[in-house]
Each structure stands twice: as C-alpha cells, then as structure tokens.
Amino acid sequence: MKSAYGDYFDGIRAMLPLLPGAVPFGMIAGAVAAEAGFGTAAGIGQSVVIYAGAAQLAATQLVAVAAPALIIVLTGLVVNLRFAMYSASLASHFTGLSLRHRALLAYLMTDQSYALTVARYGAAGSADSAAKARFYLGGAVAMWIVWLSATAAGFLLGSRVPPSWSLDFFVPLSFLALLVPGIRDRATAAAAATGAAVAVIAAGLVFNLGLFVAAACGIAAGYLVETRYAARGERK
Structure with missing residues (x-):
C-alpha cells in the first residue's frame, strides 16, 4: 500500500x-x-x-x-x-x-x-x-x-x-506542452482550435479581454461538438 x-x-x-x-x-x-x-x-x-x-x-x-x-x-x-x-x-x-x-x-x-x-x-x-x-x-x-x-x-x-x-x-512552449496531451477527441480538438483562432483575432482587445473571449469561445465550441456527437450516439 x-x-x-x-x-x-x-x-x-x-x-x-x-x-x-x-x-x-x-x-x-x-x-x-x-x-x-x-x-x-x-x-x-x-x-x-x-x-x-x-x-x-x-x-x-x-x-x-x-x-x-x-x-x-x-x-x-x-x-x-x-x-x-x-x-x-x-x-x-x-x-x-x-x-x-x-x-x-x-x-x-x-x-x-x-x-x-x-x-x-x-x-x-x-x-x-x-x-x-x-x-x-x-x-x-x-x-x-x-x-x-x-x-x-x-x-x-x-x-x-x-x-x-x-x-x-x-512561455508558449510550456503551455503547448500542457495543451497537446489534453487533445483526445473531437470536442477537445475543437475547443483548442477555436480558442487559438479567437485568441489571435482578439489579441488587440483592451485590458487583455482577448484571453477571456478566446477561453469562452473554446469552451462553447467544445461543448457544442460534444453534445452534437452525444446526440448522434443516442439516435443510433
């Protein structure tokens, strides 16, 4: 033990x-x-x-x-x-x-x-x-x-x-080392890709709001993908 x-x-x-x-x-x-x-x-x-x-x-x-x-x-x-x-x-x-x-x-x-x-x-x-x-x-x-x-x-x-x-x-290398192993399915891949894209687009927002917006969009994308495939599984 x-x-x-x-x-x-x-x-x-x-x-x-x-x-x-x-x-x-x-x-x-x-x-x-x-x-x-x-x-x-x-x-x-x-x-x-x-x-x-x-x-x-x-x-x-x-x-x-x-x-x-x-x-x-x-x-x-x-x-x-x-x-x-x-x-x-x-x-x-x-x-x-x-x-x-x-x-x-x-x-x-x-x-x-x-x-x-x-x-x-x-x-x-x-x-x-x-x-x-x-x-x-x-x-x-x-x-x-x-x-x-x-x-x-x-x-x-x-x-x-x-x-x-x-x-x-x-600094970004450290975060990538954390991110990549966590991408295990469509939902996490969608969350990562969406968050990264929005972070780049929203980088110029005042008060560093781009980080929060990117996180929120990434979570939303992952949730939508996960629920979509879960619904497909239930219908099978």
Missing part, C-alpha cells in the same frame, strides 16, 4: 518536466518588475501575494505607465478568470476537505497543476480527496518554489539578460 508521502512524490515527479518552462517566464516577470522601478520587496514579493505569471506581467506593465488602480485590478481579474473555470472543474475532486485546505489549493493553482490533476484523475477517479490533494500539492508546491526563485533571479539580474536569448519563447 502506498504511503501518503508517495502521493506527494508522484505530484512532484509529474511536475518535473514542466518546471524548466517556468524558469524563463519567471525571470521575465522579475526583470519587468525591476525595469518598472519596483523595490526589492514589491518586485519579489508580488510573486508571493499575486502568484500569477500573466497577471503579474500585465499589472506590472500597467503600473509602469501609471495606469489607474482600478484598471490594474480589473486587468488582473480578467487575465485570471480562467482559474474560476479550473476551480469549478476541480471542485468535485476535493469535496470533504476543510475550507482552509481548499483555500491553500486555490492559492497554489496554476495551469500546470490543474492540467496534471485532471490528466491523472480524469472526470472522477478512484482516489479519495485527501490523496488527490496530496498529489496536487506535491506538484503545486514544487512549481511555487521554482516560480519564486525564478522571479527573484530575474529581478536581481534586471535587464542584464540579453534580448537575443528570447526567453519569452519558452
């Missing part, structure tokens, strides 16, 4: 291939904060308080151009709206856990931890909530440590990383 520690280590092992992709992303977030004139406490501390890569980058850039506080907050909320969908999807896996425990899971949520948990346990899964939470925490804590270390390194290095390194290229 596997010990409780085995679940934590399983989560860490599953997350290991994705950790290198977070390093350049975190360094970029830290370097942008340094270039925006943040102090050490704010530049590095925002990774602890906010802990959301895309939202950190967007908020930091808005602070640098002296945007109104309301716009900065709303932009962060819009960029992170996808986590509300992630939370709804994972809620059934963590039933029975205390509010404090679920709050910790919510704080540590990333695209990677969500994708790995869903890939491991699917729609339901046979493990109990505590075992699922241990797997989730193993990977999520590993990502949290790497992200904080990377943003701190990026902040301290500042703009000394040569632009020719093109570190930002690793």
